[in-house]
Amino acid sequence: LKHSFSARSVRQAGMSYLGGALTVDDEARTVEVVRTEGRVRKRTVTMARLKIGDAKARLVNGELRLGDVGVQLASLAEAEEALSLILGPRRSEAMARIAEAANGFLSARARAVSALAELRERPREAMFRMQEGSKEGAEDFLAKSESNWRSETEEAFDSLTAETDPKKSGLDASGVNKVQAAVYAIAAIQDSLASKDQKALGDALGLLSEVSKEKSPTPDAVAGWDAAKATDELAPRALAKINITGADWLQ
């Protein structure tokens, strides 16, 4: 059996348009979501998980009609949850988690790069400040700090990789690549601000502008930023504005 639900019915249920079609296999008691246009993305979940048997979503004349479930809030919430199970996390939630992970990675990396640069440029001051209050010897302290910076950066990167994983995020390859391009561009902005490399800064801002479809600020306009500020101000804004279309998201 092939069932579809209309944009109108979904809007009535208080959700944004998701599109797509459902194939309900009564015998196997599974529901499959298929996009009819573009590349195929299938999700098969059991009916039990959909709570169809509990009449939270019902088959009416061979069609699964969410709008027919009723307008009670509790039911809508249940219906929304059922859709989430089929269609993956809602875009805003997934994107928020990706942005948080990307920001975490960029911040961890910026902290590590800045600490290593300070150690290279002003070693005594850097070690003095870092070691204040510690009872460890300088060698031990340095080795431990360096190891911490590396592991924090790697852990944050692993977390970003996990959040952008298509199975978890619902992003397709193009969407994942856009997130990666944005992260790379912001890291490049941080590094070029630190090294005062105008050419690299221009390239990075251009890439970020293309990814987020935002008007690119000129290198002069960001010359006064430091790496930490670039992470705090740019990353969340740019990541939130990455132009991933609905089709990209679903496919």
Next chain:
Amino acid sequence: LFKSTPRCISGHECPFTLFCATCGGMVVYRDLVAGLTELPRAEVKLEGTSVLLVGVSPFAGEGTFFCSLDTDVKEERTVDRLRLKQISGGAWLDYCRADRGLIDSWLRANSFFRSVHKMVVLDLAHPLSVLTVLSLPLDQSLVVVGLAAGDGSTPMEQNTSHVALEASMRRKLPIVVASRDEVAKMSYFLGREGLVTGFAAFERPLGSMLEAMPAMQDALYGDARLGVVVHRLMVLASASDAVYRSPSDAARALKALTESQGVANASSVLMIGSAARARSGEMKSAFDVFLHGMDEVVASKRVTLSRRDVEEVYDLMAVLGTDEWSSKDAARKGYETIANKSKELSVEGLEALL
């Protein structure tokens, strides 16, 4: 970071865009982002020499880290400055009763001990001098230069200076001693600045000692093995042929000065001379002249440094190992005056701290 070139899914090299201008395919950022986790190695390159100043002003020293220890109404602890809270009417003993670990932990935090060579220049009459001497480790790369109180110092200063010197001897911490009175009278001719006097003039011999650190360490700790802890510093600064006729005659004058100070029976001598490179042969002869007849000397070293500012001028310095200093300490009188009034402020009071 932008040294890596992105490629599209077909392998074309691309600028930093999302789509390839050649094939329209996606420009892939996966590997570039993974590369962001590769951090550079931590590089810590410190100055080869660190100098701790206690109660004296900083002086010129290329590639040298200077930090200072003093007292003030307000405590302060930065990478190059430690100010301990001033104790009203406080003497050396009051500061010694404070946390002795403060100096050690500060010197560890500012990586003082990580330099290859370390020097401590301290005014022995300063209330923190005893605490400093008690806090320093017995490290063979450490050279301590102390300015001892003399006739021109107050009894309290003399008491502090004498106890600090005793502390150094009892701990077997090698120390090079110069007299504050002699330093105050010192004058030096600098090529760019002209004549400087007092501690500003003493900065040059200190600079020469910094340059000759490996020889200083070797001489001081070699002597310490033989039980000689205190070294007397004698300086003939800015000598010239117009005054002395030759470096050898200048060496004779330095020797006469040394004998007049009662340091005739030195057991070791480190000669440091600085002159224009062309005069190094004459400096060697001058060292021979100085050492001639010093029969009790068991170890001697000679270092010639190149002086570039004024060709006609040269310096001669002698670091003489002697265990007789304490009995001839000019500060002894003032020490006893105070010690007789307050038993705590005596060498016996020091014993309790060792």
